[in-house]
Amino acid sequence: MESHYCRKKTSKLYLETLWESKAQLLKVYNNEFCKDNNCDPVSIATFSEVFEQMNLSLYQPKKDACDLCEKYKTKNVSEEEYKCHIKKKESARVEKESDKKSTKEVTMDLQAVQLCPRSNVLLTLF
Incomplete structure (x- = not known):
């Protein structure tokens, strides 16, 4: 599924949402797949590693698709409005990529900043 947001550049394969956890998927694997194929089930650690x-x-x-794109899929938005939206989306992506190349970012951990001179005396005001 083509994405507007977070899955644009990922190679991850997303399974259908039939299972809520790996443990539940492992249970189905053990109870159905292993029994049908007469094979020994694996541990949860091995299953997770292979997964x-x-x-x-x-x-x-x-965040997978915007409202306008979903409306277009259900024919609730005109072709012209959708094409304009796609042009804006592509333009925004181009600008984002150019910004990544031209700007520098600096991060700091300000919690670790210590003032000098340092004193272990607690100041109290009376």
Whole structure:
């Protein structure tokens, strides 16, 4: 599924939302797949490791498509309005990429800043 937001550049494969957790998926694997194929079930650790190696995920990111695109899919928005929206989306992406190349970002941990001179005496005001 093409994304507007967070899945644009990911290679992760999202499974259908039939299962709420890996443990639940493992239970289905053990009870159905292993019994049908006469194979020994694996541990949750092995299952999770293979799941990650295969680049799978159970949960699709919530931000996936905008309202206007969803309205277009259900034919509630005109073709002209949709095309204008797509042009704006592509323009915004181009600008974002150019901004990434031309700006520098600096981050600091200000919680670790200590004032000098340092004193271990507690100041009280009377």
